[in-house]
Amino acid sequence: MTHVFHRHCHTQLPTVAWGSGVYLIDSEGKQYLDACGGAAVSNLGHSHQRVKEAISHQLARVPYAHSGFFTSESSETLAKRLTELAPSDLNHAYFVSGGSEAVEAALKLARQYFVEIDMPQKCQFIARRQSYHGNTLGALSVGGNTWRREPFKPILSTSHHIAPCYAYREQLHFESEQAYSRRAADELEQKILELGAENVMAFIAEPVVGATAGAVPATDGYFKRIREICNRYDVLLILDEVMCGVGRTGTFFAFEQEGIEPDIIAVAKGLGAGYQPIGATLVHDKIYAAIANGSGFFQHGHTFMCHPMACAAALATIDTIIEDNLLAVVRSRGSQLMEKLHQALGSLPYVGDIRGRGLFIGIELVADKQSKSPLPAASKAHKAIQSTAMANGLMCYPMSGTIDGHLGHHILLAPPFIIEEHQLDELVAKLEKSLLTASTHWM
DSSP states (O other), X not given: OOOSOOSSTTOOOOOEEEEEBTEEEETTOOEEEESSHHHXXXXXXXXXXXXXXXXXXXXXXXXXXXXXTOOOHHHHHHHHHHHHHSOTTEEEEEEESSHHHHHHHHHHHHHHHHHHTTOTTOOEEEEETTOOOOSSHHHHHHOOOHHHHGGGGGGSOOOEEEOOOOHHHHSOTTOOHHHHHHHHHHHHHHHHHHHOGGGEEEEXXXXXXXXXXXXXXXXXTHHHHHHHHHHXXXXXXXXXXXTTTTTTTSSSSGGGXXXXXXXXXXXXXXXXXXXXOOEEEEEEHHHHHHHHTTTSOOSOOOTTTTOHHHHHHHHHHHHHHHHTTHHHHHHHHHHHHHHHHHHHHTTSTTEEEEEEETTEEEEEEOSBTTTTBOOOGGGOHHHHHHHHHHHTTEEOEEEEOXXXXXXXXXXXXXXXXXXXXXXXXXXXXXXXXXXXXXXXXXX
């Protein structure tokens, strides 16, 4: 009997014993290729020497000091490093323990900004359906993952949702990419006008939608139009890069590929590569200045914010990504993986779409390729795929509810940046084998 309150009360999980590179090994000696980074976390793989040494060095000096009494060298250096990589106006970093906390801080910063500049009537958030922004109540309130929201709806604060930018499902057959981008983005303007621009404080979105919809990138021009609309109505643009950031899509920040700059960014997961729990909220100068020149105090905080060991791990992670030229590796390996997936899986009758950027790839499953009709929700295809893949020594991230929270299935892939080409071949071969076996449950 376990005394751990696991995610599911009735699952029997293997016990992880150790890790090396792109593999995890359980207590029985079975090896698993980590094709999803856990949840797009382990971007440097397992047992990376540089990161472990950074943690050990910080531990030998001081493991923890409360941020109300001290700053630390590791947090100061990490903030400098992150803001140097960000656009010139994003000069302030607020460190927390994970993605939900980073989004929660972003939401509170948006609210306090408008309070500080005497616009307290701005109190409404707009987000997108089929988004996911975290599990704390504030983050869950703005998220568009209906399955996660449903039990807690009575205690969630009010937020508003527009359509996702989801070309595979929502671009019309006669519509150009630019026309679709404009139509999808213009829903934001319509919603702002419906609510009253004087009431809307921020729009939050993932540049590449992660677990809820399966690595869905925006179409060309979408975020440029979103930025224009936010500017026109004095609405802050918050980008949630908790899953898609820190190099996952081939640039350090995913938004770099959109040609825009946000007002607030939330990052986490790969920021510490899984070696320590850490997230960060990066903030535009105008927001910091409003608070610094106003009350002088951000009315928020956590016990473990700016944790010295977590910051040391994140700093080593970033330095490794930049100095080892891993952004170029992500782009190269991502292209290779995409090609191998298309070759191996593209002809399967239930593989509808293979999409993504860098080493952040989604595979959407369908019942019929022509109509794009989804597999029946009752098929529980995601569960069959996960259990079969684990039996075959492969960790991947299947999910259901891709289309509307109920219908649709996809598989998310987010392997470590250090993966070699022969390991990509192993990944694809094991995934193909797992799909062929699992598909007998729904074919």
